[in-house]
Structures are given as C-alpha cells and as structure tokens.
Amino acid sequence: MEAKLLLCHGIFHIGQMRPSRLDRRLSVHHVHHALELAFRRKASDLAISPAKVYEFPRLTKHLTQSGVAIPYQTELEELNKTRELIQHYGQVPDEKEAYRLVHAAENCMKEFCSSAFGVDFDELSPNDLISNEDIRKTLAEAQDAYDSKRFEDAAIAAHFAIQQGKWIIERKVMSPRWRHRLSLHTERVFEDVAKSLDDIDRYVDDVLDVALSASFASSFRHLQEITRAVFHQILGGKPITQVMKQSRDHDPTQEDAQFAIELATEYLSWADQTYGLEPDSMEK
Numbered sequence: 001m002e003a004k005l006l007l008c009h010g011i012f013h014i015g016q017m018r019p020s021r022l023d024r025r026l027s028v029h030h031v032h033h034a035l036e037l038a039f040r041r042k043a044s045d046l047a048i049s050p051a052k053v054y055e056f057p058r059l060t061k062h063l064t065q066s067g068v069a070i071p072y073q074t075e076l077e078e079l080n081k082t083r084e085l086i087q088h089y090g091q092v093p094d095e096k097e098a099y100r101l102v103h104a105a106e107n108c109m110k111e112f113c114s115s116a117f118g119v120d121f122d123e124l125s126p127n128d129l130i131s132n133e134d135i136r137k138t139l140a141e142a143q144d145a146y147d148s149k150r151f152e153d154a155a156i157a158a159h160f161a162i163q164q165g166k167w168i169i170e171r172k173v174m175s176p177r178w179r180h181r182l183s184l185h186t187e188r189v190f191e192d193v194a195k196s197l198d199d200i201d202r203y204v205d206d207v208l209d210v211a212l213s214a215s216f217a218s219s220f221r222h223l224q225e226i227t228r229a230v231f232h233q234i235l236g237g238k239p240i241t242q243v244m245k246q247s248r249d250h251d252p253t254q255e256d257a258q259f260a261i262e263l264a265t266e267y268l269s270w271a272d273q274t275y276g277l278e279p280d281s282m283e284k
Contacts, residue, residue: 003041005126005269006034007109012266014095014102015259017222024098025086031105032056032083035076038109042068042116056080071111075104130268132277135164139268142261151257156229158260160241162220163231165271169212172275216267223263225249226256 010030013023039059043050046066053059057080060070070076079101085091093101110121127139142157209217228244245251252260271277 001124001126001129003034003037003109004121004124005129006030006037007106008126008262008265010034010102011106012262014099015262016219019095019098021092024093024095027098027102028079028083028086028093031102032079035079035105035109035112038112038116039063039070042112069112069115070108072104072108075101076108079105126269127265130272130277132164132168132272132279134279135161135268135277138164139261139264142257142264146254146257146261149254151254152227152252154257155223155252155260156227156241156243158257158264159223159227159229160231160239161264162223162267163239165268165277166208166213167233168277169271169275170208173212213267213271216263216270219263219267223260226252226260 007030010027013019013030014027016023019027036056036059039056040050040053043053043059043063046063046068048062048066053062057077060073060076064070064073082091082093082097082101086093113119113121113124125140125143127136130136130139138157138161142154142161145151145154145157206217206221209220213220226248228247230242230244232240232242234240268277
C-alpha cells in the first residue's frame, strides 16, 4: 500500500491540468521510488543481499537472474536515466515524456504485483492508511460507485470525503464559534441575509482552502465545477448534500470521477499527515 500510495502521488502530479516543471520532476521521482520499494521487497523475500542491489539497474538485474519477471524493462531503463538526470543534473522532462514514463511505471507495477506477489494491484487501497474510519468508508463508497460506472455518485462521494476532512481541520484550528459570530455580524449589515450569508460562506471556504490547503485550492475549485455539490453540517444529524445540477456544464464523466477520487486520496493522505484526521470529540 505504501508503494501504491507513492505511485498514486506520482500519477497525481502528472495529472494536473497544467503540470509544472516541479510536477513533472516529482511524478518521475515518486513512481521510480514506488517501483524500487516493490522490487526491493521481492529481493528481500528471495534473500538477495542488499549489498548486491544498492543501485536500481543491479536490483532489476538480480531479480531477473533469480527468475522474477520484470515487465517494461526498456521503459524502466529510460525511467531510471530520467530520474538520475532530474535528481543529479536538474533536468526537466517534457510533459509527454513524463506522462509516458509514469504510466509505463503504473502498468509495470500492476503486472509485477500480480506475478511477484500474487496481489491484485487494483485491490490495494492506500486509503486504508487514513486514520479516520468514516472518511475511509466514504472513499470506499466513491470507489464502489466508480467501479459500478456511477460516475456522478463517485465524484460527489469523493468530494464529500474531502469535505469531511476539511471539517475536521477547521475544528482543530479555528475558534468553535467563528462562523456563528460572522453570521450575527452580517445580519446587521445586509438586507438580504440569506443570500449574503451564502456568498460570504463560499468566500470564506475559498479563503480557508488557500490558508489551510493551499497547494490543493485550484483542484478544489475544479472539483466544485464538476460536482456543483454543497455539504451542510446538521447539529445532531447527518450532513445534507445539495447538488445544483443546473449550474454544471455537463454531468460528471468517468474522467471527472477518476480525478475526484485521485484528488481525494492525495489530499486526505496529506491532510492526515499534516493535521491528523483521527475522530475528534464532535464525531464521537
């Protein structure tokens, strides 16, 4: 699961709408790291001395000599050379080349997990590493919906999982009554209270995304455009989901749902390590 998490991290970087120079570098680095972890685990199972496999080419060579099939060897050689040029010489692969190498690594990992460990790569869930059980359940619902080709449900569930995490973070770092105080103030200032509160709430959410999850803020905006879903916490009850389909350009596609799930996995793994998403007193 750790190796898959790293691989997904690399895929996430190259999957950005406009992958930056840093995204392209990190995508190659992370998928290479993921493969190396998987290969070293197999070498350990075969009792191959670590001294013999301290370099990636030697690692793949010894595994092959031990009868372990390693697919996409030509692409892996290119991946390793590209990673060395990035790491030691600061070179930046172009977007198409990075994309090709990253997805070759993904295909290699899928085949290697099956042949070397008897493990279905698609069944491994890095989300199992997230500490909050409710969030893990929501992510599982998103994946189940995706597998059933219910792409709208998958995108909205992934979006809700992100919101669950954001609510926990807000409770950890914000004053418990800050939104209530804001509401009382705006009631005295604006005539159209309901509309003004909604506008301010959306603005505050955007500000919080920048303040608490800056590197994900742009992706959150894109996800909001995909689902047009808003989630409301109800004191003593279950959250309510409101979906404004009339505001969408199109219904969520398979690509949209995949983006939503990958974003949720990436963000919530990061948030759990940064803030901690273990259940708080309000959830218990």
